[in-house]
Amino acid sequence: MSDDPRSAMIQDGNIMRIENALVEETFCFNDSSGYIIVSYSVPGENNTSFIEYIRLNFSRNTVIINSFGQNVCPCCLQKGMWVNVIFSSRMTRSIPPQSGALLIVVKRGIQTPSSVTTAPVAYVDPSNNFLYTGNPNNINSQTRFLITDTTTITNRFGNPVSLSALRPGQLVRIRHANAMTASIPPQTTAFAVQLV
Structure with missing residues (x-):
């Protein structure tokens, strides 16, 4: 079994959730919009797992907080951070797929440099x-x-x-x-x- 801390995507009605997603790339258009590309684990056969990617677009309507519930600047999201994300189940068919982020929680223990x-x-x-x-x-x-x-x-x-x-x-x-x-x-x- 893989010891990768990333977890699989879970659907709950019209929303999707990933816990322990790894931020692979970030782009901040201005102080309130941009996107992150995160990776997560998908279980495969014979106790294997595969890494998948999704681009999550954020806007001023996206809540971005740390594990203490404090607001985090969108432009402070950085490659290498671990996040929990909730996003719309409506996704593009692009590679990687894209969706609108509803909530991004920067994991506890990660200090913003x-x-x-x-x-x-x-x-x-x-x-x-x-x-x-x-x-x-x-x-x-x-x-x-x-x-x-x-x-x-x-x-x-x-x-x-x-x-x-x-x-x-x-x-x-x-x-x-x-x-x-x-x-x-x-x-x-x-x-x-x-x-x-």
Whole structure:
């Protein structure tokens, strides 16, 4: 019997489910849409198994969370992550087949790789939950950070502050996802923001 942790696809009415799918490829069109290609195990004869692939398209209607129920940035999904997925039973006949993802749960124990950047605030967009760092007069020097419900924002003493309390020119230290979009300015998700 195979010891591959990937499990087979299971159908339940109009939805399909795969537990322990391996993310093989990701593509993020913008901060709310893109796709992942995952692999999963299909049992064969004589205790063998085969690896199959499916492309799962996600949109702003797709729920993407970690095992603690916290939102995960779609662009933070990376090759090599293990996920549980629920998706529509309506699939294309392409290779690999495609379907619309309803729920993606990043498995417990998988840490999103992160980096720390220290830079001045260029400007703040609280209505869209974005924080821009770099030179306000040079878009090529800027980075756009998505502020989620789980992002912590603190002053230099560690006390919580709101995004709208940040001002251009203030120096901030941001712990963020390693993955960035190829846009100008590049975008990533901020996990923690602290005034320096």
